[in-house]
Amino acid sequence: MVKVCTSLVAATLVLGAGSALAQDAAEFKVGYVASITGVIAPITRYYMDGLDAGVKMVNDSGGIGGLPVRVIKCDSQSNEAQAVLCTKRLIEQDDANMLLGVGGTAPTVAIEPTVQAAGIPLFAIAAGRVAYAPLKKWVFKAIIGNDDQVPTVVKFLKRKGWVKVALIRDNTAFGNDSAKSIKEEAARNGVEILSDEVYTPTDTDMTAQLTRIRGLHPQAVINYAVGIGVGGLIAKEMIQLGMDQPSFVGMNQQIDGYAKNAGAAATAHTYFVAAKVASAADLTKDDPLYGPIATFTRFFRQAHPDQIANSNTPTAVDAILIAQAAGKSIGKKVLDRQALREAIEHVTDVAGLQGFWTFTPEQHWCSLEAGAQIVTYDGKNWLPAK
Amino acid sequence: MDATALAQTAVSGLANGALYAFVGLAFGLVSRSTGLINFAQGDLTMLGAMLAAAMSDAGAPLLIAVPLAAVGCAAIGGGFYFFAIRPSTRATMSQLIIITVGLSILIRGAVTSLWGTDPKQVPPFTQGAPIAFGGVSVLPQQLWLIGILALVAIATAWFFRRTTLGLALRASAANPVGASFVGIDPRLLGLFAFAAAGFLGGLAGAVWSPIAYAQVDIGIGIGIKGFTGAILGGLYTAFGPLIGGVLLGLFEAFTAGYVSSHYEDALIFALLILVLLLRPRGLLGGSAGATNDQKPEEILSASARPTTFRRRDIIGIVTGIVALGIIGAVLPAVWVSTAIFTGMEAMIVIGLVLLTGFSGQLSLGQPAFMMIGGYASAYLTVRSGWPPILALLVGIALSASVALIMGRIIFRLHGFYLSMASLGLLMIALTFAREWSGITGGPSGFVGIESFSLLGVRLASDTAVYYTVAAFAVISLLFGMNIARSRIGRALLAMRSSESAARACGVEVVGLKMRIFAFSAATASVSGSLYGHYLSIVNPSPFGLDATIQQLTALTVGGFLSLWGAFAGSLLTVALPQVIGWISGSAESQLIAGVEYILFGVLLIGIVMAQSSPMLYRLRRRLGRRGAASVVAASERAP
C-alpha cells in the first residue's frame, strides 16, 4: 500500500513539474523516439550525431516553415513498450509537431496506432518496409531501406558475375527482413542463394556457420549483421578460415569503427552498401545530390570534427529536410499537423542526403536506389567500387 | 564428411567452450560459497574486456592492462558484496538475486556513460597470423585463452585442496551449520567469493575479447552460456562448470555447423533440460551432494497476509475498483498508457505471486505464455476473423494446456534447476516463434492486429484499453485472491516449507503445482493477448530474458506473497525509466542515458535492500503482522 502511494505521489509531482514547463510556441518541435540504449543503441548514436548537424543546417536556412527547429529526444531503450510511452509523452507533454523514429522496425510499427490516433506525422527511420507500407495516413519513409539497399547489392553481384552466393545474417527482425528481400531480389535477377546461415547477435563465434559455408564454395558471401562488432568479427573469422571470397555488408556496417573490428578484412575484399554521404569527398559538382551533401558535410565537420560521416549519419536528417521543403509552401501553418501532413505528401524531388524524395497521397515512400552505392575501403577513404 | 571442417568446428567449439568454462567457474565459486547466483557475472566479464580495451587505448601495455582490468572487476565484485549483499542479512535468495540484477544494470549504465555503445578492440597478446595445421586454423589468442583457463583451473583446484580459505569455502557449501561451529565466518567467505568471481570474470573478458570484441551488451549472453554450462556440468562441483562449459561450446559449434544454425538455441536448451531431468545435479554432480542445491525455498518475508477472505479484503477490492475507475477518468494521457502497461505486467505478476511466492516455483518462462496468448489472438483475429474475446479465450486454453504438459516434465526439478529448465523452455519457445514464420510472422512479427473489441464495440482509445486491462487485471486479482485465501493457499504455503510434510498431511503436491502453473500461464496469456491488441504487433523481442527479469523485479519489489504488491511492483518497473527520463529532461546523449541506467540500478538495489533491512523487519514484527507466513519464516530461520 505504501509503495502504491509513494509511486502515485511521485507520479503526481512529476506531472506537475512537467506541465509547469510551458512550451514556447514560436518553434518547431521534432520529437525523436530514439533507441539511445539497448540493442539498437550503437547505430542510434550515429543517427543522433548526424541529426545535430542537420538541425543546425536547417536552422541556418530558415528552419521549418520559418520557425527554428528543436529536437526533443526520448530513450525508448530499443523496447516497444517504452517506445509507445515515449511517443505519447512527446505528443502530449512536449507538444511535438512531428515525430521521428524508431530505429528498429518492430517498435516503429508499435507506435503507429498512437501516431494514427493522435494525428501527427511520423517519419519512419526503420529499414523494414512494413514500417511504412502499405499506406498509413500519417507515416512516411525517411531512410534508405532494405528495398533500396538490396537491389543495389544484387545488381552489383550480377554485374560481376558472382551468381552463387551464400548468406549469413542474424536472427533478428533486421536479419530476417534483409534475408527475405535478398532472396526475392536474387530470384528476380538470376542469383542463387546457396545457404542462409543465422546466429544470435550476442553470439561470440560464428566459425561453425562459416565453415559450413566454406564447404559450399560460394563466389561471394553476404554478411548482414545488425552491429559492427559482430559484422567485423565475421569478417575476421572468414580470413581466419582462409575464405577469400568477396563479402558484402550492409549500410549499417559502413562505419570507420568497422575497420577497427574487422582488421585487414575491411580493406581486403569487402564491399559496403553506402549512402553518397560516405564518399562525400569524391562527389563531383555535377552530382545532383552534391549541394545538400556538401552543405551538410560542412556543418557536420564543425559539430563533430573528430568524426567522418558515414551512411548512417544522414539517416535522421532527411526527415527534417523533407519537412522543411513541405513547410516552404505553407509557412507557419506547419504547426497544424493536418496541413503539414498534406504538404509532406505532395513533396516532389526534394533533394535529401540519401536521395530524392517524392511522395504522393497514395504512396508515402519512394525508391532511393539512386542514393545507394557500393563502396570499398582503402584504410582511409571510402571509394565507389568498380 | 569433410574431416577438416569437422576438426575446425571442434577447435572453434573448444575455444568458445573455454570462455564459457571460465565464466562458469566464476558462477560456481559464488554459488558454492554463498548459494547465490550472481546475475551480474556476465557483465563483470564484459567490464573486464572494456577496462582492458580502455587502458590499452590509453597506451598501457597489455601486461599491465589485463591484470589491472581483472583486479578492477575483483574490486567491484568485492565492494558490491560488502555494500549491498552483506548488510542485507534478512534478504531472501530471490531478493539477493534481484540485487545482483541491479548491479548488472548499473554496470551497463556506467559503461554506456563512459565509453558509449560502440564496440572496442583489445589487441591480442601476441601478434601473428592464425596458426594453421592440417587445414584447421586457430588464433594465437584462442591458445592463450585455453592456456590461461587451464592455469586457472589448476590454481582453483590447488586452492580448494590446499588453502585454508579453499577448505573453508567447500565446508561452508557442504554444511553451513557445521562451518559456523568450526569458526568459519560466512561473510568473509562471501566477500572473497564475490571478489574472486569478479577477478575470474574480468580476466576471462580481457583474455577473450581480442578474439571478438568488447561491447556493452555482450555480457548477458556470455553470462547465460557460462551459467548453462555450469549447470550442465554441475554447479556445485569443483570441475563441473569447466567440463560443462567446454561441452556446451562443442555442442553449440556442432549444432550450428552440422544440424541447423536456425535451431541452435533451441537444441542447446533442449540438451540442458534433458540433462537436468536425467542428472539433476549436472553431469558431475555427486550422489551425496551438497545441501545447497536443496535450499529451503525462499525465506518468506515477514509481511504475511491472512489466509482467509476477510472483510478487509472485500473493502480493499471495492476500493481498488473504484480507485481504478476514477484514475482512468482523471489521469493525463501519457500516464494512462503507463497504467495500461502496468496493468498488463501486474496480471503476470499476480500469477507469479501464486507460482513463485506461494508455491515456491521460480519460473523464468512466463513470457512464453504471453507469446502463446499474443500469437493466438493475432492469428485468430487477423487471419480467421474471430472476435477478439474468443481468440483470447483460446489463448488461455492453449497456454494452460502447454503449462500442464510442460509442468509435468519440469516440476520434478527444484530450485535453480527448475528455474533454468523453465528458462530453457522459454528459449525454445522463442526459437519457434522466430522460425515458424508462417504462423507467427517470424522475427519481424505479426502485424496488423486491430484493437480489442467486445460485442462489436472497438475499444481503441487509450482510456478504453485502460478499462479493458483494468477489468482483466481485477478479474485476475479476484481469481488469485480466491486461490490464496482458500484451503489451496494454505496447502501451497505448507508445501513451500516442506513438501514431504505436506504430502504426509494429504496435500496432493504435484496436482497443486500443475494447477497453479496453469493459472499463472492463463494470466500471462491474457496479458500477451491484450499487448498484441494494444501495440498492433506481436514479435518475439519483447518476450525474452529482459521481460522475465522485469517480471521478477516487479515481483520482488512488490513482495512475493502480496497480490496487491503486484501492482506496485509493476508500476515501478514500467514507470521508473520514464520518470527518470522525465526528470533528466530530453536524453541528450548516451552519457545521460547511461546515467539514467545507473540511477535505475541504484534505486533497484536500494529498494530491495530497504525491504530486507533488519530495521524494517523489526518494525514489521513490532506491528504484529502474523499469519501463516511468519510462522513458516520463524521455523525456517531457527538456527
Add this chain to the structure above:
Amino acid sequence: MLKISDLHVAYGNVRALRGIDLEVNAGEIVAILGPNGAGKSTLIKTIIGVLSSQRGAIEFEGRAIDALPTAQRIRLGIGTIPEGRQLFPDMSVRENLILGAYAQLGLLVPASLDESLDRVFSVFPRLRERARQLAGSLSGGEAQMVAVGRALMSRPKLLLGDEPSLGLAPILVRELLVTISRLRDAGITVLLADQNALSALRMADRAYVMNTGRIVASGPGAVLAGDQRLLQAYLGSGVDKA
C-alpha cells in the same frame, strides 16, 4: 573455567533461555539434562558463539567472551561437538579433521597439523584407516568419532557436547562416554548436554537440569542420579535405564 550469569537468549518472539546461571570448573565433567525444547542446544550454541544473547554474561577463564566471534572463542580453547554432528559430507575424514583447527590456521594448511592429526588418530585408531574416505559415507559410530576428533583438533581446554549420543546404538553410547571420561582424565574439561540422562549423570561430577529455558535443579551427579522423583518430573518417561 566457564561462568554464565543471567543468560537470556531469544529467537524472534520465542524466549529460549530465561536467565541461566551456570558454572563449570576446570577438570570437571558437567552434564546438562532436560526434555526436548528445554534450551540445552541453545545454551551450547550461545557459549560457542553461533547464537548471540540478548542479556547476561559469559566468562571463560575470567574473560568476557560475549562479544567475541566463534573463531576467537575456539582459539581461546573452546571446542564443540555440534548437535547432529554437522560433518562436511563430501569432504574426506582428514579434511573434516583439519577444519577442526580452522580457527588457528593461517593461509595455507601447515605440515605441523600432522601432529594434531596423529593425536586424534591415537584416540580413534579406526579413523586412520578411513582418513581418505568421504565423511558422508561413514557409519554412525565412525561419524561420531570424526565429530569428536574434529573438536579435539583445536586442542580445546573446554569441550562442549550437544547431544552427542543422539542416534547411536547403546554400545556406541557407552564407548563414547568412556572416551569422554578418558579425555577428562587427560585434562580436558567437559560440558555435556544430553538426553541419555542416567549414563551422563553417572559420569558427571555435577549436573544441571533445565526446563523451558530455566535451570530447575542442580547438584552432584550421583545425587541427582538417585533422585527418582526429579528424574520422573523433568525428564519424563523417556529416562533410560541404561
